[in-house]
Amino acid sequence: MRPVKSHARFRRFVKDVRQFTPFTHLVLLLVVLWLLFSSALYLAERGTPGSSIDSLGEALYWGVAAFSTAGIADTPASGLAQLIGGLWIVTGSVVFFGAIVATVTSYFMRPMQRPHRQIIDTIEYNLERLNELDDAELDLLRDTVDTLIEHVEKLREIQLSRQ
Secondary structure, three states, rough: OOHHHHHHHHHHHHHHHHHHOOOHHHHHHHHHHHHHHHHHHHHHHHOOOOOOOOOOHHHHHHHHHHHHHOOOOOOOOOOHHHHHHHHHHHHHHHHHHHHHHHHHHHHHHHHHHHHHHHHHHHHHHHHHHHHHHHHHHHHHHHHHHHHHHHHHHHHHHHHHHOO
């Protein structure tokens, strides 16, 4: 496989993920929730004696450290901040893993939901490989395309007669 084709397929994969799955929306939701929960944590911890979170930057870092389950986040000092932190960990985890599951499911279920799109995707994929076909395969392709054109013309005639 040549690198150019691999790169083109990767770009198409990224485009499909952005266009046909909820990944982008869920990542945006996750970032917004992170900012909100970190800000709330900072406000709850501000001025609390013994708190290790003294700035918004430290609260943002805490939000990432707590969410990543790496065990490096300090425990908030106030009860309200602990509640906010616990809610963030649960909510962030649900959105994060939900984004992964929803994206994978949407991506692989897409062809089953749109059979006409699957046909077009298959044709586009095979057109990328057109240079690899031998003469017999090109003849078969020409015959198939001719049949497809005839079929499409018949479908158009049927649709026009219904109007």
